[in-house]
Amino acid sequence: MIEGALWRKWVFYNIPLILFVFVLLFPFYWMIITTFRPDGELYKPWNATSYQPFWTNNPTLEHIKYLFEETSFARWMFNTMFIALASTLISLFCGVLAGYALARLNFPWAGSLGTVIFVTYLVPQTLLFIPLAQIIRNFELGDTPWSLILTYPTFLIPFCTWLMMGYFKAIPKELEECARIDGASRWKAMIYIIIPVAVPGILSSGIIAFTLSWNEFIYALVFLSSPDQKTVPVGVTSELIRGDVFFWGPLMAGALLGSIPVAIVYSFFVEHYVSGLTGSVKG
């Protein structure tokens, strides 16, 4: 690249980048600072003279304590984790098999089935939640984790399948043919040769599927009703707002703690996450 003077580098690159990072991360800073700020400081009007919004000298754990003592927050965390893990595993199982079939097997309508998968990938949850709520009730799954474990795969499987198709297509045909010549069956070649090679793809889809199910809201909001069954996003929304009163301290504490598992998983697998995300876009 042709490098200009130092000030140009700052004006055109560094300062805009710093601004971007600041704006993108500020809400999280605000979440953290609110979590540890005592109520007395939180509820000072914005134009009060002694208002010091960006720092607190009296950090407190009262909001986190409230969260665990007065609400079923720990239970919500467990529910969300269980639902996210179970639906991710189901979706990976289905998605890997379907992706393999669509990418590497010759059978009638393989192409059009691939298109069908892509189109279901684009079906938003908000299109079907009302009839789906009735179906869940008819199957007597309402207010159980299974209502979500079985419905989350509807948006996770198409995604996993689509991503895995990309990974499977990139594996050379010869690899499988060698195994077949050595006497492996079609099935064994898939299980022992191709799937191990596609592990990075499986990891990517799994991580993205996990974050997507942790993030899901409308199905959880509609299908679950008792406080003990709720997931973190729904529990925080429905139990920490009473009428018009927002419990901002515990709310932000809940938002912060509820984000941490996703953030941890993400931080361990950033590269897989990014490659999955960009892989899904390249298609």
Added chain:
Amino acid sequence: MAVTAVAGAEARPIPRPRRLEDERWLALALLMPTAILLGLFIAYPFFEGVLLSLTSQRVGVPGEFVGLKNFVKIWNDSIFRTTVWNTFWYTGVTTVFKLALGLWLAMLLNRHFKGKALVRAFILLPFIIPTVLSTFAWKWMFDPTFSVINWTLYQLGFITQRINWLGDPDLAMTSIIIVNIWRGVPFFAISLLAGLQTISPELNEAAAIDGARPWNRFWYVTWPLLLPVTMVVMLFSVIQTFADFQLVYVMTGGGPANATHLFATYAYQLGIGTGLLSEGAAISLAMFPFLFIIVVVQLLYIRRVETR
């Protein structure tokens, strides 16, 4: 001899391992779990949703077949018309900003500097963290009485009176749009960055040597090569935004005075909140033709761009 052997094999049931040797049987077996789940929880509810929207069912009232009456009713509903307008405005404005800012951020990241991996990892956070939870942080920042944004603007001398971000219909829509852009820019930036990295820097250098100015280099070299990725990113983003629910539900719940509803939030309010199941289903389904057109147009366009 050979003929009889084949005929004999067909007559006997094929043992299972042999059957899985046949690619068609194997494909059927591998696709079965996916087909069952998607059929049960996408195709079936879609079908049920269409039927439901043609009846007068409410919570506790089975209802009867009423034809297109629900659709006529929502068509004459002024809140529904506002909803349609809102959805298009919301989708259009946010997409333009997400694309512009995302592209800008991608170009800022597309060079070597210290801590690049760390910056990239942090930038994706708004996209990773559950939307409902981060939207609550924004709602708190937009709070009418305790807004930190108002405080900052006041301290900098831009305002003397508070801005009631979520209380005024136009400002509420703007606030929602800001949050959506905030959440969407990382996805655009990271995807477009991946696209940018596939473009050989030699192309830009060659154009520079030929005397092309930066803007022309971008417009005639980078942008056309980036177009396929851009189109796919736009397709995902437009659909997600058009069908958005959580952001509006948390920020305003469709208020003030039903001024900020999107299809999904209005469908939820009528279908689940008020219990008018079939009307809610009709509003949800009203999204379908729009989504269908968006998908078809964009897929055709992507195909054209890719085969060019």
